Amino acid sequence: MAKIEIDGRTVEAADGSTVLAAAERAGISIPHFCHHPNLAPEGTCRMCVVEIAGAVKLEPSCATIVREGMKIVTASPRIADARRSVLELLLADHPIDCPICDKAGECRLQDYCRDYGLSESAFGENKTRREKLFRIGDRLLLDRERCVLCTRCVRFLRDVAKTGELGVFERGGRTEIGIFEGIPVSDGYSGNLVDLCPVGAITDTAFRFKTRTWFLEPKPSVCPYCARGCLVDVDIHPGFARHPETGGILRVRPRPDATPAGPWICDIGRYAWIETESRRVRRIVWNKEDREAVLSGDRAFALLGARLRALAETGKGDRLTLVLHSGLTNEEWTDVAEFLGEFAGRPRVRIADPVEDDGDGFLRTSERTPNRRGAAASGVEILPFHPEDDCPHTDLLIVFAGIRGHLDFLERCRPAWSGIAAKALVSPVLTAADRDFDFVFPCAIPYEKSGSYINCDGRRLEFSAVRPAPDEVKAEGEILRLLRAEVRRTAEGR
Amino acid sequence: MSEKNLTRFFATAAPRALEDYLRTGGYEAARKALSSMTPAAVMEEVKGANLRGRGGAGFPAGVKWGFVPKSGEGPRYLCVNADEGEPGTFKDRYLLAHDPHLLLEGIILAGYAVGIRRAFVYIRGEYEELARRLEEAVSEAASRGLLGENILGSGYSLSVCVHRGAGAYICGEETALLESLEGFRGQPRLKPPFPAAVGLFGKPTVINNVETLTNLPGIVLHGAEWFLGLGKLGDGGTRLYGVSGSVVRPGVYELRVGARLRDIIFTHAGGMLPGRILKAVIPGGMSSTILGPDEIDVAMDCESLAAAGSMMGSAGIIVIDDSVPMLTVLDRITKFYAHESCGQCTPCRVGTSWIRKVVQRMMSGERRPDDLDTLVRLAGMMKGRTFCPFGDAAAGPVLGLIEKFRSELEG
Helix, strand or coil, X not given: CEEEEECCEEEEECCCCEHHHHHHHCCCCCCCCCCXXXXXXXXXXXXXXXXXXXXXXXXXXXXXXXXXXXXXXXXCHHHHHHHHHHHHHHHHHCCCCHHHCCCCCCCHHHHHHHXXXXXXXXXXXXXXXXXXXXXXEXXXXXXXXXXXXXXXXXXXXXXXXXXXXXXXXXXXXHCEEEECCCCCECCCCCCXXXXXXXXXXXXXXXXXXXXXXXXXXXXXXXXXXXXXCCEEEEEEEXXXXXCCCCCEEEEEEECCCCECCECCCCHHHHHHHHHHHHCECCCEEEEECCEEEEEXXXXXXXXXXXXXXXXXXXXXXXXXXXXXXXXXXXXXXXXXHHHHHHCCCCCEEEECCCCCCCCCCCCCCCCCCCCHHHHHHCCCCCEECCHHHHHHHCCEEEEECCCCCHHHHHHHHHHHHCCCCEEEEEECECCCCHHHCCEEEEECXXXXXXXXXXXXXXXXXXXCCCCCCCCCCECHHHHHHHHHHHHHHHHHHC | CCCCCCCCCCCCCCCCCHHHHXXXXXXXXXXXXXXXXXXXXXXXXXXXXXXECCCCCCCEHHHHHHCCCCCCXXXXXXXXXXXXXXXXXXXXXXXXXXXXHHHHHHHHHHHHHHCCCEEEEEEXXXXXXXXXXXXXXXXXXXXXXXXXXXXXHCCCCEEEEEEECCCCHHHHCHHXXXXXXXXXXXXXXXXXXXXXXXXXXXXXXXXXXXXXXXXXXXXXXXXXXXXXXXXXXXXXXXXEEEEEECECCCEEEEEECCCEHHHHHHHHCCCECCCXXXXXXXXXXXXXXXXXXXXXXXXXXXXXXXXXXXCCCCCEEEEEECCCCHHHHHHHHHHHHHHHCCCCCHHHHXXXXXXXXXXXXXXXXXXXXXXXXXXXXXXXXXXXXXXXXHHHHHHHHXXXXXXXXXXXXXX
């Protein structure tokens, strides 16, 4: 540890820490563009300059390592003048189009300019016109007029994602960010560039022009799309009085402590909700003799409960097959165990997860579900689902489908289960197999659940619902509890 | 001329072959150092000679070598800065064109003193012919056992690689040179760490200018005292003054450190072109602050020029006569810096390009009353606030021109 003095206060700073980091630990924030805590110091935006006793010039605090006894001043007229001049220079060519910029409200340039009372360009020459809609990736657009050339995006792809698709081209006032020979930023981690961009230069088409950032309420959750369990903020639009779509998800972003590797998430975690949301099921459906009927919750559970009771009462409890997935929370696994404890007989409990791949070598794991460790720790004895072996021994099949990947699987099962007398599907999304089931129950997506997962590192990650599930839509655990109540009615009836 | 040292054998324009170089005492200093001096003794001699870097910053070469860690695993490198890009500067070209072996002998001595076995000569891309000639000299020397393994039977080995730059002024800045040499975009690195500790490929690295290194054979052969005697106290040796502009005999003149600027222009370079009157002088390459005609009695050494509000820089003297409008000078200067800024840091990237925008408009005849104030303001935003010295180099000439020729520029 080094004892240093910042703005007259003596504080301890870790050896090797930068002045900027030491100041932030002491509660003194220093404005910056190019600095990012998870990237190597760059020292080029010149916004974070401070006075260091003994140094002739102002020094960039992001790139200056603390020394024992160092005396630092982070605010003085000289510093203010230097920072203001950086902002004035950045505004010189900037379009200042905040009213139509998606970054407005969370833009460093906007914030700092407000701090320094700047709102227009100070110099009278014509601004340099640059490309405003440069597509650098499938979802990514680069506005070079807004770019402040902090190179965070370049450095992230080079040093963190290690794909290096972006580079700095040309020099001087002609310097620009670009891609090499038309090869765009690959999909794996591209969305992080939007978060990293301190201004509105990089935006994604998923969020562009959808809303103003200040309407959003970030709700903490855990990403359910693989076993990494990245901590995310799900940005919810609480809606307006005269707008019906309240509670809509607009954006998913990594939290500052998203992963031990840094505040990054993969593009699947960031964007897969869009596909999930577009396929949501919100009604309970009864497919009765080729006719589709919509059921109320009470009626649906009574009907399915009757089938369960019928099995139990005829001593055919072992001809019930439950197909589950390891996206269920730890608490839902308890619900599974309690259901089994109540149900007469030994149903087949099977698990069907999306097929594993090799992961991507960075954050995304080979497992495509968030809680396999929780499933294993639940004490419920579970075997993999083999439709050809299991279906012939089944009179009542209840399949819980997860948010993704399970769809292929359902497709593959159709021949095997066509002979089963009664089938129910619990799924958050429409599937190709919906018509095969007598009952289709919509269920909550993971962001609408509260509970916990155990991630690939064995960490228990708790989360709360970011919003309530739609009417008639229940979490899988709640559905199991309702079915258990139906089963218990049998026992009480005896 | 008695002040000549480095260039005393440059009788003709033709480059000197190894035979000629050897006949006039060539590689004797290398022989002396490798056979009878320890590396530490060579370093001490150079420190004692107070050889200041000839690249522009004027940092004492021996002291710079001393920053390289004495011990430590792995290689260390010497980079020869032959990326002579400062406008008005052509002295290294002169040395390379006439006497490549003088540089190679200097490289051997520096390498031996610091314990370096691999040297790179980063030569500006436009010096294509000189690079080829230098490579020939390297093979020539290697074929005689003067480079390569076990030089002159001493057990000391050194190889030299010639690498051509791609035409960026900023690559003359030593850390940008390293980036470029490593194959990256040429832009300066954060300091610290300094190259002496973490340099080329992350290894301890010495970076010296061509002219600096060519002074080493003399120092080793004749001693520090002799070298100090050539120059002035604390600033040893001679300098190659490159004179260009409105003089009768533009060219490179080797004179002692501390020669009077007036004498260089009016005696050595033959004075002003017929009918022209001296209007201004840029004394040390374009980055140095311009001097008026009443300021040229200054001695050409680091301290004296600093005291006069300018700098020694690369000793490239640009002489401007009364027929040249100062706005044209401003135009040329700002065009150069706007073109060459690497664009890495905000003040330099935007500062140089916006100064350029203002000057371009002024050149088109569209003037505004506050133009000069705007330029001063923009230059002030760069001065002392950029990532590397480029910002000062770009701001200084603008501020100097406006300070000294304000009434003309306002006209």
